[in-house]
Amino acid sequence: MKWAASLLFVNLLSTVLTAEIDDGAPFLQVMARSSVYNVGEKKAIYCKGLNLPEKIVWYSPSGNIVEGRSVKNTRVYVERPKNETLVSSLVPLIIHSTKIEDSGNWTCKAGSLSEKLEILVGEKVNLSVKEDSFIGEESKSAKLDCVAKGYPKPVVQWYKDLVPIIDDHKKYIVRKREDNHQLEIRNLTHQDTGEYTCKVTQKALSYYTYKRVFLTVQHKPVIVNHDTNEVYYTKYSSEEVYAIVNKTKNITCSAIASPPPTFRWNRRQNGFDGDAIEDEETVLNSADGTTSVLQLRVYNESYLGEYKCSVSNDMGHVSIVFDVQLGNKPNPPDSVNFMYATASEMIFNVTCSTCNLAVEEEDKSPDPKNLTVIGYSFQLVPFQENYPADWDAATEFKVDIVWSNDTLFTVGPLANKTTYHVRVSSRNAAGTSEWVEVLPPPSTSFAVKLVVSVVLLFGASVFARCY
Numbered sequence: 467m468k469w470a471a472s473l474l475f476v477n478l479l480s481t482v483l484t485a486e487i488d489d490g491a492p493f494l495q496v497m498a499r500s501s502v503y504n505v506g507e508k509k510a511i512y513c514k515g516l517n518l519p520e521k522i523v524w525y526s527p528s529g530n531i532v533e534g535r536s537v538k539n540t541r542v543y544v545e546r547p548k549n550e551t552l553v554s555s556l557v558p559l560i561i562h563s564t565k566i567e568d569s570g571n572w573t574c575k576a577g578s579l580s581e582k583l584e585i586l587v588g589e590k591v592n593l594s595v596k597e598d599s600f601i602g603e604e605s606k607s608a609k610l611d612c613v614a615k616g617y618p619k620p621v622v623q624w625y626k627d628l629v630p631i632i633d634d635h636k637k638y639i640v641r642k643r644e645d646n647h648q649l650e651i652r653n654l655t656h657q658d659t660g661e662y663t664c665k666v667t668q669k670a671l672s673y674y675t676y677k678r679v680f681l682t683v684q685h686k687p688v689i690v691n692h693d694t695n696e697v698y699y700t701k702y703s704s705e706e707v708y709a710i711v712n713k714t715k716n717i718t719c720s721a722i723a724s725p726p727p728t729f730r731w732n733r734r735q736n737g738f739d740g741d742a743i744e745d746e747e748t749v750l751n752s753a754d755g756t757t758s759v760l761q762l763r764v765y766n767e768s769y770l771g772e773y774k775c776s777v778s779n780d781m782g783h784v785s786i787v788f789d790v791q792l793g794n795k796p797n798p799p800d801s802v803n804f805m806y807a808t809a810s811e812m813i814f815n816v817t818c819s820t821c822n823l824a825v826e827e828e829d830k831s832p833d834p835k836n837l838t839v840i841g842y843s844f845q846l847v848p849f850q851e852n853y854p855a856d857w858d859a860a861t862e863f864k865v866d867i868v869w870s871n872d873t874l875f876t877v878g879p880l881a882n883k884t885t886y887h888v889r890v891s892s893r894n895a896a897g898t899s900e901w902v903e904v905l906p907p908p909s910t911s912f913a914v915k916l917v918v919s920v921v922l923l924f925g926a927s928v929f930a931r932c933y
Contacts, residue, residue, distance in 0.1 A: 492517045496574050500584040502671060505617075507564045511583065513574035515555040520577040522557040527570025532559060542568070566617050588671040591616035593664075597678050602658070604685035604781060608651045612664035612677055615645040622647040625663040656685045656722055686782030687723035692757065703786045708793025708834055708896035709764045715897065717760040717788050719775035726755030727779045734772035734787065743773075760788075767792060793834045793896025797821050799842065802890045804908040811878030812908055814890070816842055821892055823870050837894040841866040844877045846886040849907045855887035864893065885909040 493516040503509060513522050524532040524544050535543040541562045550557070555576075561568060564587045574581045591614045602608035614620045624631040624640060624647075631649065633640045639650040651658055664677040689698040691705070709715035721727055731749055732739040743749055743760065750759045760773060770792055776785040803815040821839040845860040865875045880886070888904040 490517060492519060492577075492579060494518065494522070494574065494576050494579040494581055496581040496583045498583055500586075502586045502588055503564050503568075504671070505564060505566060505587060505589045509559075509561045509564060511559045511561075511572070513555075513557050513559070513581065515557075515576050515579070516553065518552045518555060518576040518579070521550070521552065522555050522574060522576045524557070524559045525573040525575060527568075527572060535560070586618075586670060588668065588673075589615075589617040590671060590673050591620050591666050591668065591675055593666070593675055593677045595677065597680075599680045599682070602651070602654045602681060602683045604654055604656070604683060606654055608654055608658070608681060608683075610649045610651070610662055610664075610679045610681070612647045612649070612666070613645050614647055614664070614666045616666075616668055618668060618670050621667045621669070623665050623667075624649045625665060627660045628663070631662075651681070654683045654685075656683055656688055656724070659683045659724070682724060684724045684781055687721040687727045687777040687779060687784050689777065689784055689786050690720045690722060692718040692720040698784075698786065701784050703784075705786060705788055707788045707790045708837060708894075709762065709770065709790050710793060710795045710897045711764055711766060713764060713795075713897050715762045715764055715790065717762055717773060717775075717790070718757055719760070719777065719786060719788075720757045721777045721784070722756065723777065723779050723781070725779050725781075727777045729758035730776040730778075731758070731760050732774045732776070734774050739774060762790065764790075791834050793837050793894070795897065796837070796839050796892040796894045796899045798892055798899040798902050799890055802888075802902050802904050804888075804904055805874065807908060807911045808878075809882040809911055810880050811876050812880065812886075812888070812910065813874060813876050814844070814888075814904070815873050816875055816890060817873055818892055822894075823867060834896075837896055839867065839892050839894050841893045842875060843891045843893050843898050844875075845889050845901070846877065846880065848881070849885040849887055855889075857887075857889070860887075880910050882910055883912045 495514050497512040497514055513524065515522050526532055526542070532542060532544050533539055534546060543560055545558050545560055547556060557574075559572065559574075566587050566589060569585060569587045571582045571584050574583070593612075593614065600608055600610060612622060612624070614622055631638050631640075637652055639652070641648045641650065647664065649662065649664070659682055662679045662681055664679070666675050667673070689703055690696070691698070707715065707717055719729060729749075729751060731743040732741070733743065734740065748761050750761065751757070758775065760775070762769060762773070764770070770790050773788045773790060774785055775788065776783060797818060797820040799816050799818045800820070801815075801817050805813045805815050807813065818839065822836055824838045842865055844863040844865065845857060846863070847855050847857060847860040863877045865877070885907050886909070887907050889901040890904065891901050892899040
């Protein structure tokens with residue numbers, strides 16, 4: 467029915483053309499521009515002529531005449547109108563279910579007159595799998611597939627965590643085997659774990675698609691400094707830790723490993739490991755298996771010394787020895803003043819004239835009795851009328867001193883329009899000072915919401931005036 471309607475349109479248009487004023491000059495035009503089609507589309511391309519010396523003939527890109535529709539010729543053919551004349555003609559080229567081989571120059575010709583139309587038939591890449599996962603093993607290779615079949619040939623680029631991968635023939639190798647643009651990653655380490663994306667582009671078709679592969683590398687544990695994120699690649703490492711007498715020192719042992727590791731703590735004496743420390747109130751392991759915290763209660767100097775954290779999984783094991791030494795308790799801040807607040811933050815002015823302040827690494831004091839203050843700890847708990855502050859339920863914010871003359875510090879995010887009990891302490895590598903409470907209890911502001919409300923009211927007023 468659709469093609470019948472198309473032929474009716476052709477006959478009507480041919481009649482209109484016949485009625486046009488005949489100036490005697492021969493005229494031929496393909497009524498379409500060079501185009502890009504997708505495989506499987508149906509197309510009807512018209513060639514219009516006036517005062518022609520001969521009938522219109524369509525030629526395929528191979529130079530063959532396109533015949534009319536027949537039992538054997540049902541995909542590509544011409545459909546001639548019943549009232550076709552040399553005075554006026556409109557002959558459509560019909561292509562059912564376009565194929566890649568239909569790409570090229572199609573020619574409409576009548577005598578010495580001719581018009582060409584360039585057609586590109588493209589096949590969009592269809593990635594059957596858009597997301598995949600791969601488990602590799604340390605020191606071995608991983609091969610990630612990206613089968614991108616299409617026409618014109620697509621451009622394929624691999625990325626790791628959104629950063630383009632360069633084929634260096636050492637670490638990364640991209641091989642094209644037929645339609646598979648395979649990425650090989652050699653000598654796998656824990657750093658190769660991540661998201662890999664195969665991005666496929668067909669510029670001529672204005673088409674883009676992609677495939678994501680999540681690579682997990684199984685590897686032996688790697689110790690990570692909990693504060694600086696420094697990675698210790700040696701099997702055995704050590705770290706100095708400072709503690710304050712009569713205070714609890716939390717010693718954090720962090721590691722990345724796949725599969726997740728197990729942690730074991732020992733007190734070392736005379737170069738040998740003592741019994742494992744297994745008290746659940748002393749050793750706290752994180753739910754994600756990346757950290758273990760030894761809560762060391764330093765009642766006196768006999769608790770100082772070496773504590774070993776051993777980390778192991780099926781791929782191997784590593785260990786780190788924390789040498790716990792006595793450090794000085796920092797002096798508390800001289801003054802803490804509440805400056806101002808937003809809807810979700812508070813800004814305080816904190817000074818400590820008796821603190822040893824230094825920012826640059828070379829300026830920091832190596833003397834355990836005079837450790838550098840590295841920042842401040844803020845504890846905040848919502849204020850309740852006629853109730854003392856429940857500091858056990860407080861939220862703690864640690865801020866670092868970036869510059870030695872820094873005095874303004876921002877704390878948040880906090881609840882809007884809320885009053886808080888606030889206390890502050892100085893912080894060094896050994897621990898924290900005594901607390902200094904901020905009085906009166908400050909509140910977060912609702913000014914931001916008021917400003918938004920004013921703007922909305924102003925906008926509504928303007929809208930009302932305009933309409």
